[in-house]
Amino acid sequence: MSARVDHELVIVGSGFSGIGMAIAAKNRGRDFVVLEKGDEIGGTWRDNRYPGCECDVPSHLYSFSFELNPYWSKAYATADEIQDYLLYCVEKYDLRPHLRFGSTVARMTYDEGLAAWHLTVTDRDGVAHRLVAGAVALGVGALHEPRLPEIGGIEQFRGELMHTARWDEGATMVGKRVGIVGTGCSAVQAIPHLAQDAGRLTVFQRTPAWVLPKIDPAYPDWLIDRYEKHPWLMKAHRAKLRAAGDVRVGGFTRAPSALKAASKAALANMHSAVKDPQLRAKLTPRYTMGCKRATMSNTYYPALARDNVTVETSPIECASAGGVTTADGTTYDLDVLVFATGFDVTGSYRHLHITGLGGHTLESDWSTDIDTYFGVTAPGYPNLFFLLGPNTGLGHTSVVLMIEAQIGLISRLLDERDRRGATAVQVRPEIVPAHMRQLDERSARSVWEEGGCTSWYLDARGRNRLLWPGSVGDYERKLARPELVDYEFTGSATG
Structure with a gap:
């Protein structure tokens, strides 16, 4: 490592x-x-603290393969349990000495002569510090920057405003007039709790969700004990969960008709709790399941059927000091307005102000299209790696599987760079267009682009730039045996 470089590797997030x-x-x-x-x-699990927050991927699959956890309390872990798991990993692997809290990356600029990244990092007091890194791995994630709808006059609203990803844990909804915008995954989890506490809850729905019944049994002590004493049983259970997830991928990417049985189960889930035909009509999706992320809940539909809950399908037109008015002229007086409106999937990168070779900025390069190679590397940005980057999200199983594959690739590329005595590695620019065309071709047949909905999976031009249009196994195989000729190794560590 050069004396002018502070760290071989800087990890962000x-x-x-x-x-x-x-x-x-x-x-x-x-x-x-x-x-x-x-x-x-x-x-994600530190920031998302809204009531009811939990994972919609089975607990035993939502963990590192090298650090299985026999102590999950139930089939789908709560945010608190997942946070505790990550804290355990930090302590077990003694990562505390490497952590720098209160450190916000404000700017990153690549130095071609040094083959390193100059980072401007601000602390809690806003004081800027400089850091030079031989390589940078961005683990900032897509579920990080809240996406807020544009509502005229919202600055006049005198009540409480919050996004589910920036929840005020000290806030109380008891007896209040609460509005929530959105009916995606976060909303489906939060609404039952809000309905129970609020004096009046108004759900502002743009598009109804597909909500499947949730099979979420608590794990008995005897089973936890068996998993602890016989890890192979836990591994077998994890393998079964993974296989079940892999079966579903075909329904998303090639044959949406395969999801018809699941669609019927979701409708039955709704009909069992909602008897009002008008409310049923509002809650019945008109798009193919999977076009938006399907959700699971046994309490969502009963909550919407409560006497103190209104489902409003007319869009919010404007806000005032005391509430909001919808396009049909109805005014709702509110004490609290909650946004469950998802995330800006590229916002986390945009705020880093990344400048690569030739003065190109990531924000500018990605303003018209997001070009990466397997979501991990981007042309023109040597020694920079993305974790859970573009086109590597999943709608059918655990993203931790993708993360581990990406970590393996990054480690191999850095090891190969060092083995060759080079100072920089990046994907060859001529390789990427064909890769992106292949992703577009595979996505064009998917439910995300043909399912008849508008979702945050797609960019402004209707292209999938969030999800991997294939199986996890396919992705893992490609990253486990990378074609090293697809990468440029440049510079000399001894020069």
Whole structure:
């Protein structure tokens, strides 16, 4: 490592991606630091603290393959349990000395002569510091920057405003007039709790969700004990869960008709709880299941059927000091307005102000299209790696599987760079267009583009730039045996 470089590797973010990358770096003996803008690790599971927050992927699959957890309390873990799991990993692998909390990356600029990244990092007091990194791994995630709808006059609203990803844990909804915008995954989890506490709850729905019944049994002590004493049983259970997820991918990418049985189950779930025909009509999706992320809940539909809950399908036109008015002229007086409106999937990268070769900025390069190679590397940005980057999200199984594959690729590329005595590695620019065309061709047949809905999976031109249009196994195989000729290794570590 050059004397002018502070760390071989800087990892930005401390969720699953950042923690996993840090463990791999430590196992390989690399000098690294993890920059985290918050006061604790956790990423998504630290930030999302709304009532009812939990994972919609089975617990035993939503964990590192090398660090299985026999102590999950039920089939789908709560946010608190997942955060505790990540905290355990930090302590077990002794990552605390490498963590720098209250550190926000404000700017990143590549130095071609040094083959390193100059980072401007601000602390809690807004004081800027400089850091030079031989390589950077971005684990900032897509579920990070809240997306807020544009509502005229919202600045006049005198009540409480919050996004589900920025929940005020000290807030109370008891007896209040509450409005919630959105009916996606977060809303489906939060609405039953809000309905129970609020004096009046208004759900502002643009598009109804497909909500399947949730099979979420608690794990008895005897089973937890068996998993602890016989890890192979836990591994077998994990393999079964993974196989079940892999079966579903065909319904999303090739044959949406395969999801008809699940659609019927979701409708039956709704009909069993909602008897009012008008409310049923509002809650019946008119698009193919999977076009938006399907959700699971046994309490969502009963909550919407409560006497103190109204489902409003007319869009919000404007806000005032005391509430909001919808396009049909109805005014709702509100004490609290909650946005469950998803995330800006590229916002986390845009705020880093990344400048690569030739003065190109990532924000500019990605303003018209997002070009990456397997979501991990981008042309023109040497020694920069994305974890859970574009086109690597999943709608059918655990993203932790994708994260581990990406960590493996990054580790191999850095090892190969060092083995060759080079100082920089990046994907060859001429390789990427064909790769992106292949992703577009595969996505064109998917339910995400043909399912008849508008979702945050797609960019402004209707192209999938969030999800991997294939199986996890296919992705893992491609990254486990990378074609090294697809990458440029440049510079000399001894020159």
